[in-house]
Amino acid sequence: MSWKTANQFVGGPGTRRRKFGIIVIVITSLAFLLLHPTIRRAASPIRYSIKKPSVPQNEVDKNADYSPSYEWLWKWEKSLPQHNLDSPYPEGRNGRYVKFTVQIQQLGWNNCLNELLMNSYLAYKSKRAYVFQDYVWKVEYYPWPQEKFRTWPPRTPLNALISGPTAGGPWDDGDDAPRAVSEDYFNTVCPPSERRIINTRDVKPDIMWDDGKKIFSTWEKLLLEAPERCIEVQPADRSEDNFPQVFDLFLWGSDRILPMWEEFRDSPVSQLLETAPIVNAAIARNEYLFAPRGGLRSPGPRNPYDRMLAIHIRRGDFKDACLGLATWNSTFYSWNLLPFLPDSFTPPPGGSWGKNTEENIAFYMERCLPTLDAIVKKIRNSRYDYVGAAKDGEKRVLDTLYILTNDDSEWLQHLKDALTGEGWDLIVTSKDLVLDAEGMDTNMAVDMDIARRAAVFIGNGWSSFTSNIVHRRLVDRKEAISTRFY
Structure with a gap:
């Protein structure tokens, strides 16, 4: 991977230059994500084949020698009551939906989780049904070889990992927000011919370096006022934006996300999130x-x-990540930056872009x-x-x-x-x-x-x-x- 300079990241049409210190916080936080072995560049959307590996039919589904099939759970998701074209508005064939095809895949679960929760909240505030998707990790990180998988490529239903409205659960009584729907149902209720495509390249450049509230409100206004029933948010090409998500790693890796904290904490997405x-x-x-x-x-x-x-x-492998954090003078990640929490961390003075002193590196290693x-x-x-x-x-x-x-x-x-x-x-x-x-x-x-x-x-x-x-x-x-x- 080739590293870009600060000017390359913030320059170009449609973006505003910020103070160098802010760039350091953003980019150096990102360095940790890139160095982490499970945080690689997100791949293109997975295409699933119907071919399944040969697995003994008499094997118990919970046998840890084989991956779980989850067939029962996908069947349960399919049976959710909102997966009904005849449901009354704001659901059913006349409901309003948004699918974030831009959502990260093949990265570590926790990098996916913070993004999909915020996408879910954006859909909620936009009075649209959030389209939930399976979790997809890199194949080589699963604990089973290919011949031990019951489905290929491997994937995990979202409801195996979380419960609550983001995964299709109900909102509180009296809340008229549409319930989240599965990707399969979205393909039925919103066929491609009926979708408005919004590419992140058309929205992000003007707000990329703003704080989380401004980024959120810009997208909320766009999705709320759009007359189209079905919207799909697609990513810009990686030659234009290497992290083209709505809420991207530049945001999560900086304190610009913090203005969203109290609102997000108190939202139904957070309050109704369950294990x-x-x-x-x-x-x-x-x-x-x-x-x-x-x-x-x-x-x-x-x-x-x-x-x-x-x-x-x-x-183990975390040593290299910590050295990278020190080299790039990185601060803490996301909600770990909340100022009322004890044990805060401030990058020590003396470092420069991509370089740090031996004393500062030692200080980082003590904490990391x-x-x-x-x-x-x-x-x-x-x-x-x-x-x-x-x-x-x-x-x-x-x-x-x-x-x-x-x-x-x-x-x-x-x-x-x-x-x-x-x-x-x-x-x-x-x-x-x-x-x-x-x-x-x-x-x-x-x-x-x-x-x-x-x-x-x-x-x-x-x-x-x-x-x-x-x-x-x-x-x-x-x-x-x-x-x-x-």
Whole structure:
């Protein structure tokens, strides 16, 4: 991948030049996304074939040796009541719809999640039905070889990962907004001949560097006032816009998204967002791992999550990403930038475009890829701060630790040994979970929801995974002191 200069990114017709400092925040935040192994350039829309690999017919669908088929879930989505041409307006054959074909595919789930939720809210404010789509990851990142897939190419129904209005669930009573519909139904109710195509090249250039509110309101006005019943938002060619989404990685990787926070937090899209039953089932199956052991050493809440500290520890390939963040003087990502959260990060002075000092790089690495001792200290201090913030008469106990990690080396065992010496009664990691095929396919959502429920969460401020956990925790109205960063 070739890197563009700041002037290349902001120059050209239809765009406005901004101060260099803003460009640094935007572009350098993006550098992390590009360096992350699961955050590659979004590919063209997937074309699915009807050919299926040979899978033994007598295999149980939940057998983790094979990918889940999800045939039952796609059938359930198809049966949703809004998938009916005879439904009254604002649904049915006369309803108003918007499909974001521009939506990212083949990137990590959490980069897709923040975008599709905001697209869903834009559709809601525009009084149009949002068209939800399957989640598509890169084939090589799935845990099964091709011969073990039940469908090809692989894809995951949105309702396997989330529930709520964005995935076709109902709005609150009295809300007259049209319900979201599936991509298949959209193809029926809005055949290509009846669609107005809006290309992002016709909208984005004039607002690309504005804040989130201005970007959102511009698109809202366009979609709301458009007389056409069916609208499809398509991406500009990548030669014109390398990230052509409505809400793109330039926006998510900067503090320009923050003016949308309170409105988005309080929106029905956020408030009615729920955990998918498949994810809940995986958590319930493993909940015995978190059960309090009882006895004199374990007073306090009976709910295991009320006595849990969850921490996101990315290792391995993450070192290169952290070095890239330091090189490009990157700030935190998206909702991790909210100013009322503890442990904020300000890029230190002394760096320049694509270059940083040895001292600054070391400072970044302390926060992005902390040492074992630094992690132990952060956990210790976060527990102390949270327990110390208890209200009069409130009993706070943190004795259960959940480690969300991709590490499976001796280093992880050394960390567990050190934390056992810190007095943690229970230490559980992502690797300890027992998952069926559906749980394996949705494991990122499983880890995310455990962290959402935990009394305290420590995340990585440059991570979209952490950012989406922060979103859910703040929608749940968890206090700021319970959400920390390295």
